[in-house]
Amino acid sequence: MKKLINAPEKVLSESLDGFAAAHADIVTLGAEKKFVRRKTLKPGKVGLISGGGAGHEPLHAGFVGAGMLDAACPGQIFTSPTPDQIAAAIDAIDTGAGSLLIVKNYEGDVMNFEMAAELANGKVLTVLVDDDVAVEKSTYSTGRRGVAGTLVVEKLVGAAAEEGRTLKELHALAQAVNSRTRSMGVALTSCTVPAAGTPTFTLGDDEMEMGVGIHGEPGRRRVKLESADAIAAELVESIVHDLEPRNGRDCLLLVNGFGGTPLVELYLMVNAATRILRGRGISVSRFLTGNYVTSLEMAGCSITLTELDSEFARLWDAPVHTAALNWR
Incomplete structure (x- = not known):
């Protein structure tokens, strides 16, 4: 194995430090590097949060910023973020309008985002992305997998959130984009x-x-x-x-x-x-x-x-x- 790493267990942490330094005008790291957050939040705007295992970059942290996500929660490589990471991100970016969780349809992601939504203080809705037509089921998911179509959902819903749409409206839009x-x-x-x-x-x-x-x-x-x-x-x-x-x-x-x-x-x-x-x-x-x-x-x-x-x-x-x- 030839990779530009120091130690396997440090890959995510050290990569996040580099990402935050390189894009300090756009993002900041949350406490204990639990999430990447948009540097400047927009008051009264619905917060958009996604996440998943590292190794898919620039998904999801690379899509945090104006017009897309407010926060992204990175797990270890190919491993879902934990519920406490996601709950911390929800609390950190909530400006009073609630949060929409955009979740790829993998069992670990779905379970942990659902648990985080239950832990959160504000109003939270979730949309599952399941755009992969290759197989209906896999060992990673129940039903279709969420793959590159996640980017499209995040972009369109992100633009609508900037316009000030409500949580309910954004949830319906996300479902519509996923369906098409x-x-x-x-x-x-x-x-x-x-x-x-x-x-x-x-x-x-x-x-x-x-x-x-x-x-x-x-x-x-x-x-x-x-x-x-x-x-x-x-x-x-x-x-x-x-x-x-x-x-x-x-x-x-x-x-x-x-x-x-x-x-x-x-x-x-x-x-x-x-x-x-x-x-x-x-x-x-x-x-x-x-x-x-x-x-x-x-x-x-x-x-x-x-x-x-x-x-x-x-x-x-x-x-x-x-x-x-x-x-x-």
């Missing part, structure tokens, strides 16, 4: 969790895992490596079959790298996916490409499609200023 978002990924290599020191799974040089999860959990099947066009076709067809975009609606296309795939290949996948979608009469008017919801150094990518209406498009275009997303 689907994802599926493919792995070309495994990743190595520092504490384990060995790859999570093994793939032959001519193999890939179709439908892989962001922790390296199995997907639909292991198959022989194919061309980018063939991979994109299977991912897109699976997503479109499930999402069933309505005629005349534009879509947002997110091609997300898992940490070990260069941008030249990700943009190649954007080209392939866009051609396939347009061949099916589906227009893409918004794009995002890069490593946003990663799995340490895993090679591969996921494709996410969100069906847009005028409100969703406006909220996507709204200003955002975070470590990982920044536009005016």
Whole structure:
């Protein structure tokens, strides 16, 4: 195992210190590094909180800031944050309008966020993100997994929260965005969790895992490596079959790298996916490409499609200023 670390047990703590130093104009660390918080809170605004195991950076801490999250709770690598972390974050960012918890559908995350909501003093609602069409159930989740579509939910709901919408309104919006978002990924290599020191799974040089999860959990099947066009076709067809975009609606296309795939290949996948979608009469008017919801150094990518209406498009275009997303 070759990694830029000092000791496996210090990876998260030391990384958080570096993150907070590099983005001190945007974020600050909570007590005992339990959470990353937006440096300047907006009075009267509903607080948005998400979180999950480290190793998926920039998710979630990289999306803390104006126009997205107010706080993110990082757990150890691929491990859910604890209820006390989440409860502390809820209390720290509550300015009186309540808090919305945006939770990826993994059993540990769901359980711990639910416990934290019960511990919290203010009003709290929770939305589960379950955009992965690869498998209905896995050892990590009950029902579909929450993957890169989480970013889309956080961005659109974050923009709406900045406008001053109520907790109830934001909860309904988050559910609506999740219902119109689907994802599926493919792995070309495994990743190595520092504490384990060995790859999570093994793939032959001519193999890939179709439908892989962001922790390296199995997907639909292991198959022989194919061309980018063939991979994109299977991912897109699976997503479109499930999402069933309505005629005349534009879509947002997110091609997300898992940490070990260069941008030249990700943009190649954007080209392939866009051609396939347009061949099916589906227009893409918004794009995002890069490593946003990663799995340490895993090679591969996921494709996410969100069906847009005028409100969703406006909220996507709204200003955002975070470590990982920044536009005016």
